[in-house]
Amino acid sequence: MSIPFLDLSRWDEALKRRLCRKFSEVLDAGLFSGGEEVAKLSDAVNQFLKSRFSIPCANGTDALELALRALGIGPGDEVIVPAMTWVSSAEAVVMVGAKPVFWDTDENGLLKDDWENAVTKRTKALIPVHLYGKMVRMEALTEKAKNLGLKVIEDAAQAFGSFQHGKAAGTWGDVGCLSFYPTKNLGALGEAGMCLTQDAELARRLCLLLNHGQPVRDEHELVGRNSRIDTIQAAFLNVFLEDFEANQRKRKTLAKRYLDELSALSELRLPEGILESDHNAHLFVVQTDRRDELKSFLAKNGVGTAIHYPTVVSDLGPFESTGNFENARKLAAEGLSLPLNPNLSDAEVLQIIASIIGFFGQ
Template sequence: MNIPFLDLSRISPVLKNRLERKFSELLESGIFSGGEEVEKLEVHIQQLLKTRFTIPCANGTDALELALRALQIGPGDEVIVPALTWVSTAEAVVLVGAKPIFWDTDEEGLLRPDWDKAVTERTKAVIPVHLYGKMVKMEQLLEKAKKLRLFVIEDAAQAFGTTQDDKAAGTWGDIGCLSFYPTKNLGALGEAGMCLTQDENLAQKIRLLSNHGQPIRDQHELIGRNSRVDSLQAGFINVMLEEFESNQKKRKALAKQYIKELSGVSELILPKGLLEEDHNAHLFVVQTKKRDQLQVFLAKNGIGTAIHYPRIIPDMKPYRVDGDFVTARKLAHEGLSLPLNPYLKAEEVDWIADKVEEFFGLIA
């Protein structure tokens, strides 16, 4: 078999036809920025995630930067960030002139609960990252943040659709940030993102910041930037939303199959809570001391894998800093993402599991 880690060309012919029709509709309308599709997207996400305000933007990285700017975080301020995450989480902090203060993760890659030890008089916010699609325990985090008078910006780029106590990822903090990058559980056919908030003033400010600071054309109330989502991507997301629930069921079913078939591999640590509501099965990340050898073996057998992420941010040149990041660094060295997406077939999961067992000497 040849099983890529993710092949977006595998989407069904029916879905392809719907996307092509949406493209034709927009081409006919002649509206390529703003308009009905963007308005529909806002309403669809509001209803699905039960959030008051949704502000689409160009991508998930911009969403983080817009959130920081809306909260007036900048030079001289510090923001607590997990050591293991995609670089955007820290990058956005630096881009607004603030300083990321890195803290270690727990064994699941989530910000360690004792992050409050990193708080100083300069700390203005904490960014919990719902890594791999697993939510941080938000009630506990918010309780600490409130006592410390810190803003909470949720990086929910990988966690669309997850909930805790019937409350969606991205709707707990002051601002939640989403990414609709094509590889996400809900993806566009290009770049797109969104900010969520329950605060009307913050919503208005984010909207201004994302559109050159103008409430209406040529009236500029503050210094903003251009981070509008384009109509085409909004339209594509609206189509993909129709597939979201069914795709989530497929992800969960395949994740359950992986867990059942790999549970006997003692040298492999399987992800926890993947079938719960606070996990959207975005990634299936196993851990093993033989990670690199396993990846090579699977590649030789036609199985694509990925590493999320091979280096923690404090070890990267632009962000280098010393600190106690033992668990995050262990995950970076031992974590391997196996294919998990709604276009994968059950027999392909069987094949992958068999090859993993073969590598560990459990089957001939």
Template sequence: MKVPFLDLSKMDDSLKEELQKAFKSSLDSGIFSGGKEVQSFIENLKKQLGEGYLQPLGNGTDALELALRALDIQPEDEVIVPSLTWVSTAEVVHLLGAKPIFCDTDNQGLISTNWVDLVTPKTRAIMPVHLYGKMVDMAPMCGTASKLGLAVVEDAAQSFGASQGGKASGTWGDVGAFSFYPTKNLGALGEAGACFTKSQDLAERISLFSNHGQIRRDEHLSWGRNARIDTIQASFLNVFLARFESFQKRRKTLAKNYLEALEGYEGLLLPGGVLEEDHNAHLFVIQTTRRDELKEYLHLQGIGTAIHYPKILPDLISFQAKGDFSISRKITETCLSLPLNPNMSDSDQAYVIEKIQAFFK
């Protein structure tokens, strides 16, 4: 039996037909940049996020970079980021000539509350990452950042659909940055992203920077570049948004199955809070000191897994930094992501569970 970690080709026929219709509609219209599909996507997304300004973009990395540019992060400024995250979080800080200041995480991979100890006169912003789909506790972070005069840029690339106290992920900070990469809970059939903010000024700056500084054709108020979303990807995302809630229910069901079946095995740590509203069940990440052995065992059984992530950023050549990152480094040595996606069948999951149980027995 083969159970891939994720196979994006496994869609039901009705969904494929809807996506084909969306593509045909764009093809027939001859509009491939901007247009009504992009505007519909903006309105549909705001229904999920609440009132504010929404700027669709080319990808999640664009969203992070333009958020910092809109906040006027300058060379030599410092931005606090977690040591355990995808490379984009710190990469965009470097692209602006600023300096990422790495902070260790808690046992779930979320930025440590000790981040306040890293603040210096050069610190301009903090970028919490809602890793694996689990939200950082945003109310106290935003309160502390406000008192210190720091901007908050939420890296919500993995957490679309999660919320705290009824307030959506990506809407707590000065700017929220989303990725709609195909593997995400809300994923396009290519690259896409977005920024959300409640500040009209920041929204206008992000919009300008994303379209060569134009307010209208050939009228440029500032420098910028092309970070626009593709119309066809917006049309696909409109289709996926219509099914998002049902997909989320399926993810939570699969996560619950894992929790109930794998609880109590010695040497196996299960993710916390994955069934709560502030976790969107993007990834189901277990931890075990036998990680490499388990990964190889499951591979031999035809089961795909993944490691998010094999190294912390301060240990990469391009980001080398000193500090105490012991907790996040331990996670990189013990974490393993199990298959979990809305297209996963009950029989596939039962097989995965059976083999993991056999391993730990």
């Protein structure tokens, strides 16, 4: 039995029918930018995440750039970014003319607690990334940032539905940035993203920036851009949000099965805290110094895996930076993502587990 890492065509028939009905509703309404579905998505996310303002936009990368611009960050400024992350976290900083300053992560890929050692007189903000769905310790981070006079932009692209002390990922910082890329726990059927903020003036600026600087049509307060969400993607997200909590329970059940069955393998480091509320089980990333061998073995046995991410951002050509990123580089060399999504069957998970145990000779 071949098991893909992720197959987005595996929708059940009932869900397909609901999505088709929603598409028909939008088609019949004839409104494809803005409108009721976008407002409904904002309201639903506000309620679910307990956020004051939830502002949909075109994608998660745009959300980061919009957040930086809304906070007035630009040329001459520095922004602290973890070395282990998806490229967007640094890319957005460069796009506004600022400089990403990379810092190492802990063993889980989260920005190390000693990030204040990267602060200079040019530092204006930092971007903690809730990697794989596991949250950075935000209470301590935001307190430290406040004392240093720094803005906090949460990259919660992978962490929708993670909560720390009852407070959602993306609602701790000045702005939180979400991605609804199709592979996410809450994913659209195309590109979509969102900014979260608890500040009314920031919310106003974000709304202006994503819509050509317009408070109303043909009035322009500032130079913005077009980063509006498509109405159809907002509509699809409203459907998927109805199933989100049930899908999360399935993810946690599968993650627990992995933990229970693989915990005896001394050569395999399992993800920490994946069953806790501050981890949404977006990715189940194991670590081993035999990563490439294990990946090849699993592929030969019909099990798809992925590597998130094989190179730290600070080693990529456009962002190349010197520094001691020991933990980040180790994770890049040893991390392997196992299949973890609500469409996996129990039999498939058991086959994956058996193959991993077989590889390590247990």
